[in-house]
Amino acid sequence: MSSQTAQRFTWLAFLFLLPTLLGLLIFRLVPIVGAFVTSFTRWQIFDKPRWIGLDNYINILTSPVAAKVFINTAWFTMIYVPGVIVLALFLAVLLNNSLKISAFFRGAFFLPYITSTVAVTLVWRWIFSTKFGILNNLLIGLGYSDPPAWLADPIWSLPAVAIVSVWKDSGFFMLLLLAGLQTIDPGVYEAARMDGAKRLRQFFDITMPLLSRSLFFVLILALVRSTQTFEITYALTGGGPNGASTTLAYFVYENAFVHFQMGYASALAYLLCFAVGLVTLANFYVRKRWTHE
Amino acid sequence: MNKNITLIALYSVLSLYALLTLSPFIWMLITSFKEPADLFRLPPSFAPTQLFTDAPFANYTSALTERDFSTFFINSLLVAACSASGQALTCALAGYAFAKLPFRGGNILFALVLATAFVPTEVTIIPEYLLMRGLGWIDTFLPLIVPSFLVGSFGTFMLREYFSALPNDYAEAARMDGASNFRIFRDIYLPLSVPALISVFIVAFIHSWDELLRPILYLNSPELYTVPRGLMSLVNEYDSEWTLFMAGSVVSILPLAAIYILGQRYVIQGFVGGGVK
Secondary structure, X not given: OOHHHHHHHHHHHHHHOHHHHHHHHHHHHHHHHHHHHHOOEEOEOOOOOEEOOXXXXXXXXXXXXXXXXXXXXXXXXXXXXXXXXXXXHHHHHHOXXXXXXXXXXXHHHHHHHHOOXXXXXXXXHHHHOOOOOHHHHXXXXXXXXXXXXXXXXXOOHHHHHHHHHHHHHHHHHXXXXXXXXXXXXXXXXXXXXXXXXXXXXXHHXXXXXXXXXXXXXXXXHHHHHHOOOOHXXXXXXXXXXXXXXXXXXXXXXHHHHOOOEHHHHHHHHHHHHHHHHHHHHHHHHHHHHHOOO | OHHHHHHHHHHHHHHHHHHHXXXXXXXXXXXXXXXXXXXXXXXXXXXXXXXXXOOOOHHHHHHHHHOOHHHHHHHHHHHHHHHHHHHHHHHHHHHHHHHHOOOXXXXXHHHHHHHHHHOOXXXXXXXXXXXXXXXXOOOOOHHHHHHHHHOOHHHHHXXXXXXXXXXXXXXXXXXXXXXXXHXXXXXXXXXXXXXXXXXXXXXXXXXXXXXXXXXXXXXXXXXXXXXXXXXXXXXXXXXXXXXXXXXXXXXXXXXXXHHHHHOHHHHHHHHHHHHHX
């Protein structure tokens, strides 16, 4: 291509990209830098911001309240990530065929993911209701005379948020894994069957290694999501009781828009971003070494 | 024979799990058709009692009129339709530029569009809020529409892939005939990309419809509430009118369920196609 056409395309491309460039600059790049600068200030929204260096970060890393939030987030991750991945893998392997009925099941399992989060979270809130909820009444019917108070119980409220999140997201991860499974050549299984490999053997020796790329992708995505849960927490427990189900993203929201501590909240957000980045990098490193490309 | 038994066992397990997955929806539907007086009866019954009265849709009419859900619904529809069509258009333009109009720095810019999508909302929302306040856009629909109108990483990615797969010959032939670059885009490549555009539109529509944080931050007047925002304010204001809450929830799910049933292929393509790479 001559340099003259390349030149013409540059201007043309710039015109086509104008909205994207504006959006990128105003709603992404400037806020990313802005939040970083804000994180070194003390800023109650109605006052003037004051430069305080690393104080916000030091405060966060030494305060017991924030420590509780980090522990909650880790606990949530430990339920959510294995929950969605095991379920998604199980369903994807079972539904990896061209039967009509499997298409119906795939459709059903994906439904929670695309329906309105607030709406489905509210029905879960009603299901979890201590006295009149259907769940506890079923449990009592099954003989558990003293079921937990779920959303009002400091031990069970966070797992309840995680359960709803797993229920909502596993269908999505199932579809991602199904897309990965469909790239595996059926001939490989044929050959294994000829050699007399049992189903379970096939799963661990063929499916898992050949799916490792998709699995790592799903793992990263699930880890990232587990730090960002907001809507479900807001609609289910409001972070309560007494902060028992407050995780990082919700804590950022509370500090920024309930207490209006813009600097402190920005520092929290950056710590979250840092954690997400670290997890992603670690995963890519592991992936390079362990997965079957 | 053995194989049949395995299949039956397999599909029993799957059916059971499907029932479990769908049961919250079923319970939502049943509750939305209960008489309010039957809510707090123990043990809870599975009967949609209101269906057998003279006013079988009383909860729905009450939610839609007295509690203003019809307004929320129209607001959500407006916001989601504007955001999604804007996003589809912007992403089509950007995807086309990245795929068919090679220019220096294009790859770096594309990488930047993708990479910034991974920065958590929590980071950008605070400056965004301050910006919207500064612009005087609080309590309008603009903060819900304009950002998605201007940039969309997933859609740009998806449309770039789509346009890249289309041959360049069309453009060259049309250029020989003297067609302008914009006409080549509008009359040749854009019509060919309709399936991808539908997917981008649907994903953006669903995201916009589902959004909770921004409506909480930016909308103060109840007559501007979107459905999720309206549902939450209803729940916070009235403690346990679950028949109404569930009727409102069903209403808020209906358009999404309709889109899903009518265009399942596009929905799945949209959500998974953008995520696999």
